[in-house]
Amino acid sequence: MTESITPAAFHRAPGVEAWRVTGSGPHAVFTAASLADAARLVAPITAAAERFDVLPDIDVRPEAVVVRIPNRGDDGIPAAATGFAAEVSQAAAGLGLAADPSRAQTVGIYVAQHSRADVRPFFLAALGYEELGETDAVDPLRTGPQLAFNPIDGDNPGRGRTHFDVFVPADHAQARVDAALAAGGRLVDDAHAPAWWSLASPDNHGVDIASWTDTFD
Incomplete structure (x- = not known):
């Protein structure tokens, strides 16, 4: 079984300030000006997912990119989710995509x-x-x-x-x-x-x- 952590432990990790833990797991929303703007974040998310062995859900819209680390079964939040989340946040900031935690639900x-x-x-x-x-x-x-x-x-x-x-x-x-x-x-x-x-x-x-x-x- 993959090592898991609690939501509070997830939040204590560095670099995850943009993320919140909703009913489906850790969750972040990065706003975008267009669909093409939002799509630029997909490649960095994919690279981070492979590096940390995390299986995220990515929802690309003209208004935003929604990234979730879904709960799969009863295993909870994988410990590797913190590194993945921090790397995605850093990539989004580098692309000028601002996080909006209020829209995570x-x-x-x-x-x-x-x-x-x-x-x-x-x-x-x-x-x-x-x-x-x-x-x-x-x-x-x-x-x-x-x-x-x-x-x-x-x-x-x-x-x-x-x-x-x-x-x-x-x-x-x-x-x-x-x-x-x-x-x-x-x-x-x-x-x-x-x-x-x-x-x-x-x-x-x-x-x-x-x-x-x-x-x-």
């Missing part, structure tokens, strides 16, 4: 299984997803949201049973919560803040704003 869907029904097989078939561990499901190419399944007894009167998990950087979580509340949401539970806040939309759909993945040690 991942979204998951938490599917409540009423009366403890096993609904994962249905979602795997309907979405073309694959099993992840004993409870989750993932898009094989990691482009769609991860699903987590939670057996429940009865209904939760506070909000709908299925909700979104939005994983954001720890230093931007409170601002995201404040923005959601200002946009008409309501606070359901902040007992676990700043690890996560449970919110509800005006029509009672649930959203958890979570930052614990960025700080866990």
Whole structure:
């Protein structure tokens, strides 16, 4: 098994200031002026990936390059991710691509299984997803949201049973919560803040704003 580290240990490494750890692993966003501008970072990312034996996901858009070191199975963050992240950050700076940590996020869907029904097989078939561990499901190419399944007894009167998990950087979580509340949401539970806040939309759909993945040690 590859040696793994915690999110807090990742952040203690030098040169990774542009990175945040969201629900899918270490994550950085480097802004660009055009698609061609963004594409210039692909070759340095590829070289760093080979040097550190890391398998990143790269999303090249006209506005930005999104780089993720995805969690593959239950192994967590590979220790080599710190060197890879530092080298990518240095390459981006050399190309004039500024980091924007506030735009790093991942979204998951938490599917409540009423009366403890096993609904994962249905979602795997309907979405073309694959099993992840004993409870989750993932898009094989990691482009769609991860699903987590939670057996429940009865209904939760506070909000709908299925909700979104939005994983954001720890230093931007409170601002995201404040923005959601200002946009008409309501606070359901902040007992676990700043690890996560449970919110509800005006029509009672649930959203958890979570930052614990960025700080866990």
